[in-house]
Amino acid sequence: MFPSKQTADALVQAANDAEVKGRSLWRDAAIRFRRNRAAVVALCVLGLIAAFALFGQLFAQWSNEEIDWSIMGAIAQKGAPSIANGHYFGADELGRDLYARVVQGTGISIMVGMVGSFVAVMVGTLYGAVAGYSGGRTDNIMMRIVDILMSIPFMFVLILLLVIFGRSITMLFVGIGLISWLDMARIARGQTLSIKNKEFVEAAVATGVSPMRIILRHIVPNLLGIVVVYATLLIPGLIMTESFISFLGLGIQEPQTSLGALISAGAKQMRFGVIWQLLFPLGFFLVTLYAFFFVGDGLRDALDPKDR
Amino acid sequence: MTDPILKVEDLQVTFDVRPRGAWPWTPSLKLHAVGGISFDLNPGECLGVVGESGSGKSTLARAIIGTVPTSGGKIIWQGTDLAGMDERNRRTHRRDVQMIFQDPLAALNPRMTVGQIIAEPLVTHKPDTPKDDVRRMVAEMMERVGLLPNLINRYPHEFSGGQCQRIGIARALILRPKLVICDEPVSALDVSVQAQVVNLLKDLQKDMGLSMIFIAHDLSVVKHISDRIVVMYLGRAMETATSQTLTTRPEHPYSQALIASVPIPDPVLEKARMRPVIQGELPSPLKPPSGCVFRPRCPKVQASCALERPQMLDLGKGHQVACPYHEAHDVLHATA
Numbered sequence: 323m324f325p326s327k328q329t330a331d332a333l334v335q336a337a338n339d340a341e342v343k344g345r346s347l348w349r350d351a352a353i354r355f356r357r358n359r360a361a362v363v364a365l366c367v368l369g370l371i372a373a374f375a376l377f378g379q380l381f382a383q384w385s386n387e388e389i390d391w392s393i394m395g396a397i398a399q400k401g402a403p404s405i406a407n408g409h410y411f412g413a414d415e416l417g418r419d420l421y422a423r424v425v426q427g428t429g430i431s432i433m434v435g436m437v438g439s440f441v442a443v444m445v446g447t448l449y450g451a452v453a454g455y456s457g458g459r460t461d462n463i464m465m466r467i468v469d470i471l472m473s474i475p476f477m478f479v480l481i482l483l484l485v486i487f488g489r490s491i492t493m494l495f496v497g498i499g500l501i502s503w504l505d506m507a508r509i510a511r512g513q514t515l516s517i518k519n520k521e522f523v524e525a526a527v528a529t530g531v532s533p534m535r536i537i538l539r540h541i542v543p544n545l546l547g548i549v550v551v552y553a554t555l556l557i558p559g560l561i562m563t564e565s566f567i568s569f570l571g572l573g574i575q576e577p578q579t580s581l582g583a584l585i586s587a588g589a590k591q592m593r594f595g596v597i598w599q600l601l602f603p604l605g606f607f608l609v610t611l612y613a614f615f616f617v618g619d620g621l622r623d624a625l626d627p628k629d630r
Numbered sequence: 631m632t633d634p635i636l637k638v639e640d641l642q643v644t645f646d647v648r649p650r651g652a653w654p655w656t657p658s659l660k661l662h663a664v665g666g667i668s669f670d671l672n673p674g675e676c677l678g679v680v681g682e683s684g685s686g687k688s689t690l691a692r693a694i695i696g697t698v699p700t701s702g703g704k705i706i707w708q709g710t711d712l713a714g715m716d717e718r719n720r721r722t723h724r725r726d727v728q729m730i731f732q733d734p735l736a737a738l739n740p741r742m743t744v745g746q747i748i749a750e751p752l753v754t755h756k757p758d759t760p761k762d763d764v765r766r767m768v769a770e771m772m773e774r775v776g777l778l779p780n781l782i783n784r785y786p787h788e789f790s791g792g793q794c795q796r797i798g799i800a801r802a803l804i805l806r807p808k809l810v811i812c813d814e815p816v817s818a819l820d821v822s823v824q825a826q827v828v829n830l831l832k833d834l835q836k837d838m839g840l841s842m843i844f845i846a847h848d849l850s851v852v853k854h855i856s857d858r859i860v861v862m863y864l865g866r867a868m869e870t871a872t873s874q875t876l877t878t879r880p881e882h883p884y885s886q887a888l889i890a891s892v893p894i895p896d897p898v899l900e901k902a903r904m905r906p907v908i909q910g911e912l913p914s915p916l917k918p919p920s921g922c923v924f925r926p927r928c929p930k931v932q933a934s935c936a937l938e939r940p941q942m943l944d945l946g947k948g949h950q951v952a953c954p955y956h957e958a959h960d961v962l963h964a965t966a
Contacts, residue, residue, distance in 0.1 A: 344781075521732070525729065
């Protein structure tokens with residue numbers, strides 16, 4: 323059964339007319355990422371945690387500020403996790419609902435990580451790409467500024483900032499935003515140096531494309547693979563930093579809370595038989611971090627062309 | 631005789647090289663990539679540039695296109711010196727002079743589709759062209775260089791080397807430039823694909839009336855496409871002649887050796903002929919030899935060669951040679 327010449331020609335014509343959809347490197351990476359089971363599971367877990375932080379409050383029977391006077395003073399006996407009294411995760415030392423507090427803390431912790439990472443991606447990538455692409459003296463000055471900022475003990479500055487300007491989320495964001503882009507700038511610059519010597523950049527220069535356009539259209543898209551991986555791995559680092567500061571008692575201020583602050587509070591109450599006050603925030607903290615690490619690893623495997 | 635479209639006069643390009651482990655105050659070394667080269671290029675003409683690796687061919691191309699600063703001499707594009715060009719003229723120069731690169735895949739941004747890559751010069755120089763027109767022109771250009779226009783949304787890694795080079799050619803030609811500089815456009819391709827690409831370039835050059843500078847280290851390819859050939863050695867021109875003259879009766883000892891090294895596809899002839907083989911390596915362009923740069927490897931070297939740089943001698947009919955001891959030598963038919 324051969325098709326007649328006419329049909330065959332028509333088929334060829336149709337095949338030639340249809341525009342072929344190309345498969346971009348991003349799509350290739352997405353396919354590789356989807357094959358990595360651990361990373362996909364981690365991504366789902368992250369999704370669940372994000373949903374928990376966003377919508378968890380809808381299922382809570384208590385708000386995060388309400389104090390349950392009925393169990394006040396007898397937390398160890400009456401404040402244990404139970405469905406019956408509405409404290410799914412138990413109550414904290416003041417009789418507040420731990421479930422609502424964990425929802426709030428998870429949200430704030432993830433937000434700190436995201437904001438820091440976002441600043442790093444925006445500022446760090448552009449700063450590094452501009453420094454690397456300009457080269458020469460501009461590059462030298464820009465990178466020495468980064469070196470100077472990096473040599474300042476960051477934890478010390480952050481604590482000073484929080485002490486001087488008062489403890490607030492805004493101040494915490496400012497502090498974390500100030501330092502998170504430094505590493506990113508270095509990474510982006512290093513990559514830019516190798517990309518800018520590629521012939522396609524030279525072709526763009528020879529055609530007369532403006533430097534800013536070259537950076538945005540030719541350099542940054544080729545940097546993005548590494549930037550995305552680094553940003554994903556930066557989020558857990560920032561969450562940990564924030565937790566550490568909160569653990570010291572300097573971070574988030576009451577009635578706001580974060581996972582670090584909750585862990586800190588739970589650890590102080592450990593002796594009084596209210597171990598759930600430590601375990602629930604700690605569990606969420608660990609699961610979130612692990613999920614971010616796995617997603618970051620998966621992204622690196624998917625985006626790194628050398629592993630193909 | 632029409633005015634030449636491009637005039638290169640005593641062009642020099644030097645790079646500063648920092649010696650390894652140098653102090654900030656030690657002067658950097660000067661690398662003479664191009665050391666005084668002159669030629670004219672007429673409209674519609676194809677000038678071949680040959681020479682071994684490191685002879686400054688690519689630097690010459692980059693100086694003409696304006697991505698490498700010159701340190702002496704002049705590049706006169708349609709009557710204006712490139713160095714003194716104002717912003718507007720520079721823009722037209724960038725539009726009218728395009729380049730085709732050696733490594734076909736590296737010259738294409740892996741994150742852009744073929745359509746975006748080919749349209750880039752168009753979007754840069756005529757930003758208010760409507761999107762549909764851009765797309766139509768890109769499709770036309772793709773067809774012209776022998777690519778199926780329906781591949782417009784593909785990415786460079788989905789193409790073969792020859793196809794990538796066609797994309798590069800389409801990008802260079804979409805603005806209908808006056809001069810195209812081909813920097814070893816075929817040396818990264820298979821021999822069969824080389825022939826296709828060279829013939830495509832030749833056809834396009836004829837159709838669009840392009841001037842072309844064709845750089846290669848493979849003489850047989852250059853001979854096929856060029857009207858005139860410049861032989862370069864260590865940043866200097868050794869000989870300039872029409873491709874017919876140069877390949878049959880070269881005068882300079884270096885050109886003779888270069889042409890003798892082209893294999894003849896006939897074992898009997900190949901065995902019977904005499905080849906002047908030159909010894910040694912290309913000297914370092916950081917410390918070029920005094921006088922004639924080819925002196926250390928030249929079979930006809932004389933004491934006077936070290937004293938001063940040989941002048942370009944005009945032998946008539948556009949044949950110039952930079953050797954006072956030149957003699958015509960029919961390398962292809964010389965027998966041992």
